[in-house]
Amino acid sequence: MATLFELCNLIRSKNAGPFVLTFDLMFSSQENYDRAKRARPLTKALLAEMYGQAEEDITLVYHDHALAIKASMPRPIFQGELQDSDCYGGQQYVPLLGLHVD
Amino acid sequence: MEVRVLAATGVLGAGFKVESLRRGVELQPTFIACDAGSTDSGPAYLGSGKPKLSKDACKRDLRLLLNARDALQVPLIIGSCGTSGRDVGVDWVADIAGEIATEERIHFRAALIKSDQSPAYLKMRFEHGRIRPLNPAPLLTEAVIESSHVVGMMGAEPIAAAIAAGAEVVLAGRASDSALFAAVPLMRGAHAGLVWHAAKTLECGAACAVVPAADGMFAVIRDDHFDIEPLDLEARCTPQSIAAHTLYENANPFLLTEPSGVIDTQVADYVANSERSVRVSGSRFTEASEYTIKLEGAQLVGYQTAVIGGIRDPHIIRSLDSLLPKAKAYFDARIADLFPGQISSKDYDISYRIYGRDAVMGLLEPMRNSQAAYEVGVLITITAPSQELANKIATLVSHVSAHLPVPAYHGIISSIAYPFSPPELPRGPVYRFSLNHVVLPDDPCEMFRTEMLEF
Secondary structure, three states: EEEEEHHEEEEEEEEOOEEEEEEHHHEOOOOHHHHHHHOOOOOOHHHHHHOOHHHHHHHEEEEEEEEEEEEEEEEEOOOOOOOOOOOOOOOHHHHOOOEOOO | EEEEEEOOOOOOOOOHHHHHHHHHOOOOOOOEEEEOOOOOOOOOEEEEEEEOHHHHHHHHHHHHHHHHHHHOOOOOEEEEEEEOOHHHHHHHHHHHHHHHHHOOOOOEEEEEEEEEEHHHHHHHHHOOOOEEEEOOOOOOOOOHHHHHEEEHHHHHHHHHHHHHHHEOOOOOOOOOOHHHHEEEEEEEEHHHHHHHHHHHHHHHHHHEEEEEOOOOEEEEEEEOOOEEOOOOOEEEEOHHHHHHHOOOOOOOOOEEOOOEEEEEEOOOOEEEEEOOOOOOOEEEHHHHHHHEEEEEEEEEEEEEEEEEEEEHHHHHHHHHHHHHHHHHHHHHHHHHHHHOOOOHHHHHHEEEEEEOOOOOOOOOOOOOOOOOOOOOOEEEEEEEHHHHHHHHHHHHHHHHHHOOOOOOOOOOOOOOOOOOOOEEEEEEEEEEEEEEEEEEEOOOOOOEEEEEEEE
16 A cells, blocks of 8 residues: 555646646656556546536546646636635645555 | 757746757757746736736846847747736837847847737627637626736737748737747648647746756657757756646646647657657647637736734634634624725625635645644735725724634733734735636637737
8 A cells, every 4th residue: 555645756736727727646657657547546536526526527637658647627716716825726736645546 | 841949948037048048049940939928827917917027037038039039040939928918018028129129239020919809809709609618617798808808819820920921029919838839830831730749848948857947948840750858958858758748737638729729649659869858759630620719817806905913822723713703793894884885795805814724725625624733824815996995994804803802811812923013915906817718710810910010
């Protein structure tokens, strides 16, 4: 058992424009990526639950060349709204760090 | 067939090494391009028209690029001028270019391509059902159109048209970052899939290098591949770093939408040419059946005053959930009493962010009900229809917040530590993004206006 944080050398969240929040998880080796690709620690259903979104609005991609998982969703609060506390969407990935990978 | 592309840096004003640009010039580029804007820093730049980076920083970069262009006599393309790409941003960069031309005694013909969209044009397109929402999008109404500053994000066509008309320097308003790098190669007849994939990779400069930097990249697009490398000889890129760049700030790394179609990188192949250069092949571009121009709009929300403080007492921290709603109810009553007829409760917003608890993730914070921090930061924002009203309400809010009736104590205490005197910080106008829509124009150039200037 390992966490995503342990298997990746970069995990980040970011705006993809003002209305979409996107997550990049870059694995530190082919072996780690293959392990995650088999175990599927991230699913649309899990992301939908964690970030309060509809499953059908979530994009989830396993990118073999980049050794990366990429997920995108509507921004829970649009960038720059009065209640938005993260203009760049840069600190929204943290709950993903501790997810377990078999 | 060969097109040689010099990408100066990720954003004009972010800087790059003089040595990197010199090396790029030695590599004999067909043209030089650089993006100068983004929505990433929020709606304030589009709303106000003010640039994010300083004039000094932009002028430093632009001077080096104009001199390099002059030496090479190749086109220089700058897009999304002045951060937002609003007309005032294009004029701002044009003024800087003019100063440089005088100081350096260089001459060039510049095309200024403006991308502000008039409410009349947008309402006409809206009425005819030619404006469509992307997912997700705020609700669009005529009132939103009339109260927003809107720019259209141009594709490669207006840039290519300006160069075909003899422009040596293109200063474009809001533009697709990739279009700045795709216009010239497409004019030369290069393979659309390779052109757009190379363009998408180049648009952030050396952000796709190992280690990512604000610096230059160089690509050579040939018949069936493109080669790409960072200009700094100390930096390198790898098949993984180049493939991974399609992830950056995009929703889907395999299908990237541009005005004229979709870049498809799904079957692209990435191999190392050397320790620091990568060859990419197989990228495709699917022409869209309908040409679309993305709209960006920003709308004034109000004027804001901020108050910053901290709380150290665990008894107060524990009581915040019950104290703050009471404080807000008190504010509503007091504001109605102090400003009768001037403001109603829907016209202003008073928000508390409790740093150390759930300020960054709000309701999505998985730890929000766990053990309380020993100290929290408090950011209070007061937003109202005028700065004067925001300031007046803020003095009330900061005063009351400093003397919350903490249940653990009998008598008055100071419940927030303020670092500043006065604690209220006027922030000026605040904006929101009001559109995430596309227009279906009759022609790729109809929304943009080009003016030629001799410097």
